[in-house]
Amino acid sequence: MILDLKIDKNVQEPVYFQIYEQIRDLIASGALKGESKLPSIRALSKALGVNSVTVVTAYNMLEKDRYVYKRQGSGTFVISKGEDFLLNREQPMYFEPGELDMENEYDDEYIDFSISAPDPKLFSVKDFRQVMNEVLEEDGARAFMYQKSVGYRPLRDALVDYAANYGINCKSEDIYVVSGAQQGIDIMAKALVKSGDCVFVEQPTYSGAIAAFKSRGAKLVEVPLQKDGPGIKELEKLVRIYKPVLFYAMPNFHNPTGSIYSDRKKRYMLLLAKKYDFRILEDDYSGDLNYTDQKLLPIKAYDNNDRVIYLKSFSKIFMPGFRLAYMVIPEDIRRKAADAKIASDISTSGLMQRILCKYIQKGILEKHIKFLRKEFSVRYLEMVRAIKKTIRGASFFEPGGGLNLWVNLPDGISSQELYENCRDKKVIFSPGTFYFNDEKGQCYMRMSFAATNIDEIWKGLSIIGMEVEKLKNKY
Amino acid sequence: MILDLKIDKNVQEPVYFQIYEQIRDLIASGALKGESKLPSIRALSKALGVNSVTVVTAYNMLEKDRYVYKRQGSGTFVISKGEDFLLNREQPMYFEPGELDMENEYDDEYIDFSISAPDPKLFSVKDFRQVMNEVLEEDGARAFMYQKSVGYRPLRDALVDYAANYGINCKSEDIYVVSGAQQGIDIMAKALVKSGDCVFVEQPTYSGAIAAFKSRGAKLVEVPLQKDGPGIKELEKLVRIYKPVLFYAMPNFHNPTGSIYSDRKKRYMLLLAKKYDFRILEDDYSGDLNYTDQKLLPIKAYDNNDRVIYLKSFSKIFMPGFRLAYMVIPEDIRRKAADAKIASDISTSGLMQRILCKYIQKGILEKHIKFLRKEFSVRYLEMVRAIKKTIRGASFFEPGGGLNLWVNLPDGISSQELYENCRDKKVIFSPGTFYFNDEKGQCYMRMSFAATNIDEIWKGLSIIGMEVEKLKNKY
Known part of the structure; x- marks a missing residue:
């Protein structure tokens, strides 16, 4: 198909912009329908008698403005109307x-x-008091000093074993302690998301995550959920169109729907993340509160390519007032994450970290x-x-x-x-x-x-x- | 003076852009010197035979790109070379x-x-233990629940009197509790600074502040310090040129130089902030550690126009491991600040807030x-x-x-x-x-x-x- 475009080289408007505008109007009017294929670069440039770079420029603008998307090896396609998953709402400051x-x-x-x-x-205040007293006896006021911003080393060591219980193999260096899961999301938004970048979230999702990403100027795309995770074809198409840098997901006992990604979809997410070069921020807020004998692993447990940043809150299984969570962070983005943590609050309370450490070491947390x-x-x-x-x-x-x-x-x-x-x-x-x-x-x-x-x-x-x-x- | 510009209406380049480029080149080559005045809009548009809107557009572009600045009522002036105070360094992740x-x-x-x-x-661990036990006896595990994101109300009430000791009149509603001063800076950056906005910092300054502002995509301008604060004329000129949204300052015992703003300069900062509509983020990290009988008040104490966000860390006078600071926030930006706090870490540890509250109430902190x-x-x-x-x-x-x-x-x-x-x-x-x-x-x-x-x-x-x-x- 060759489009019927009219190019006027005598007007002030650049030719690539004329092409862009006319195709955009054809799509908007419905003359070019969803999923229809645009002419190849070569065909269109020949038909219009223009340089192929001019057509490439026009197509790139159309892609950037999300009128079309590219499928590698097969061409450029019109995005169906009604398929705009971009979340355009103003910052919805709705919290629980x-x-x-x-x-x-x-x-x-x-x-x-x-x-x-x-x-x-x-929550046993008695246990807490005892642990606290032990910490103070051992460390005294040193427990109140600044900690390394990535976390108190003995706690990071203890969390290696803790993570292993959930199928995650990691080293102390992979583990960062943060002041609650919300901070974990905020830090990764700072580390990975620039203004204009696209972030995928599930639909529905946790509004605190939306707030953190929106604050970075991210474009958010809502991915509809089925009972066992996102639809596979649909997700790949969205990824192609929007090119996310990050997918924020809660694959086990999703908040609020409770849905659980199937193992197949967990692995599929990893494949996509590798193929299209994005990260998954896995918020495992309550995966450990499993009341049946269904075996549930986090996506991180299947991750062989450093695609997943794993985020585990202690607010649901310990107490929220401790403001503690941990992350398992791939090596190549660790420096960025550490910088973002420092800029956020320097370090998490050393006292709270020591207390959690002792809870784990003494088996009280388990x-x-x-x-x-x-x-x-x-x-x-x-x-x-x-x-x-x-x-x-x-x-x-x-x-x-x-x-x-x-x-x-x-x-x-x-x-x-x-x-x-x-x-x-x-x-x-x-x-x-x-x-x-x-x-x-x-x-x-x-x-x-x-x-x-x-x-x-x-x-x-x-x-x-x-x-x-x-x-x-x-x- | 009428500039010798050549306008060609037959080329593709818009006329405003031709004006912009030629003036820019005159400045860059030195033909137009620093502080020289550009022709008035009317004179230039008449001389060139173009619409005055065209000249306005060109001048606005020159201003935006910081070749010229405007003085209200007197015209448009060239910015001197060598006066570029814009901090262009990459994120300097230097910390103490x-x-x-x-x-x-x-x-x-x-x-x-x-x-x-x-x-x-x-630091007395014994005092701490006693206070902690009292908190646990009174509140039990409720002390470990989420708090209101703006802070634990009794602590906010107690901080009203505390702030009054430093000459600050405020109500509980003005006070927000945050997880340390670094978080306070980060929150205000989130609330007030958009990508491309200009933020003033002192030269030299605390690198954690630079990190937080840079993370928002701010342009940073370094304001040189004299022994008693910024030079008055110089500061006003910088404000005119760069139009900051925020000035991050440590007016008492500045970190690292120790310099102290004079009262006159404190008041002058407030005048400028009102005239040019920016805020001052006052980091009073150690104003209470005054070893002489010099009377030192924070700028906030002189602030009658809601220009100052006052930020007070407890890391220097209590212990850093508590991760506690408070802010006094003008009413019109409080909602934004609260949203930024929620997106950052939901709320600060309720336990730590209760402990600080008791320290204040019982006079132990004093x-x-x-x-x-x-x-x-x-x-x-x-x-x-x-x-x-x-x-x-x-x-x-x-x-x-x-x-x-x-x-x-x-x-x-x-x-x-x-x-x-x-x-x-x-x-x-x-x-x-x-x-x-x-x-x-x-x-x-x-x-x-x-x-x-x-x-x-x-x-x-x-x-x-x-x-x-x-x-x-x-x-």
Whole structure:
């Protein structure tokens, strides 16, 4: 196909721009449909009697502005309308309401299904005191000095074994300690993302990640999720079109949907990352809270080509107030990551690092995780039962792990309206609109059982169930 | 004066660009000298027979590219050559060596004049333990939950009175708690600085600030310092040329030089900030370590127009391992700052915040600061004496406060070479090259007495003095 373009060499507009504009208009008007192939460079330059560099320039502009994409070896194709996955919303500063407003306001009066940090009642202050005292006896005030910005060495050593429990082979040098997972995301955004770079996120995703990437001036592309991860063909096409530098993903017990990438898709992500030269920032926020015998490994466990930056928060399995997380970072980007950490806060509290180190060395953390896993698995099962019983017409995926259920509300119920009504009754959850760009979130709610006991689960859900019925009757 | 420009309306190049290029070339060749005035818009457009908008466009381009600057009401002037204060260096990841390498490596064997964090021996672990136990008794594991991202309310309340001690009138809502001063800088960079924006820093300055601003893609301009702050005329001119969004300053006991802005210059900075609509980020890292009866207030104390973001670290007067600082933030930028904090690490450790809160409430912090002031003033005086005695030919300003002396080495001694020689003898300091873009730092060393006792001061300095003599003899 040769396009019917009109080139006028006597006007001021450069020829490449005339070509760009006319093809752009043909696409916008629908005359050139999605997936149709543009003429080859050679054919078009010959037909128009222009230099091939001129056509290349025009095609590159079209690609940059995302009207077309290239498939290696087969040519340049028009991007279908309605396939613009670019997230154009303004910075959506929606956070988990409980986590941000919890100071004295909600905790006692409210039943809070929005917070995904563990119930403080599950944390042993006695253990903490003992560990703290041991640290102070051994190190005294030296525990309060600056640490190396990449982390306290004995903790990094201890984390090597810890990571091995999750199938990750690494050395101390690979491990960086950071002040919580949010900082980990922020640091990698600083290290890897320049203004205008494209970052992939799952749809829906954690809004704190969106905030960190947007703050760098990144272009965000939302990748739709199936139950077992992104659609393979679709993902490869998006990668070709948008050329991401980074894919931020939560492959196990995804937040908020709970979905779990299949092993096949985990490996496929790695193949793509290698082929198209991007990194995967794997946020393993609750992979260790697995309540079934399904074997789940992080993508990092399959990574033979240094494609994955692994990020593990201790907020869900220890306590969020410690502000501790660790990363496993490929060697070639370690210097950049260290510089970004220094520019962010110099170093993470040495005292907290020493405490976590001792928790691991003495086996207390392992015991605590086992305890939490047992406790949360009971709450998980009760939550599953309670939702089924109280919210008629709801449906949801049962991930068998994590701290949340992602509930598809009965037809026509708006999660935002339901949220407001329940909040008046002192029950809160995260409406799906916190996680989506557009209206897609209206039919979902994220229900966390991290901070609610069994009584609260049943009591809170019976209130939500009643409010759902009221809304059904309202319409 | 009408410039001799040649405009050709028949070429493809737009007329405004022809004007831009020819004036640019006249400046570059020296035909148009620094401070010469360009023709008025009206005169030039008449002389060239072009639309005045065309000339405006050309002048704006020249201004943007920093060939000219505008003085309100008087016209457009050529910027003198050799007056380019733009800091073009690559990200200089130089940090205080002690602070970053201190883990087990240096502390015992080395006499460390590079570290500006207090000697851990000055911190009472017993006090800490007691405060910590009180916090745990009162709040239990709730102390480990997420906090509001702007800070733990009782601490913010306590900081209102604390700030009042330093002449700052503010409300709890004005106060944000952050994870150390470096994070405060990073957050304000995120909140206020977009890629391409201009940020002023003092010359020399703290490299952690440079790192944070550079990470945002800021253009940095270095403002030379006199003993009592920036030169007034020079500063106003730089502001006119570069139009900063932010001026990062340490007006009391500046790091590294120790210089102190005069009251007149503090007020003048505020006038400029109002007139030219920029903010001042005031890093008051050691204003409370004042060993004389000179009355020193932060710029924030004079600020009636919400121009100053005040940033106060607790690393120098408490311990750096707490990772605590606070900011006083003008109301109109508070939302942006809160968003930036959330994207950075959600919130600062609630446990650490509660501990600091109790330290303040019980008066322990005040007592501790008095103790440190006394202790450091002794070290300060010994350091002054020791340098005078041991380094023949050195000169330095005696600030009467802070934690550093900025020593001008005898002629011809390279601070980098001296550093390397002393390091072999297990004495370290910060060479001036850590703080400057170019060779200017070669003749300076920053000597901190924060972590060295009197014996170490004399022992360390006698070694440095001998190494200086060896270098003198070498040339």
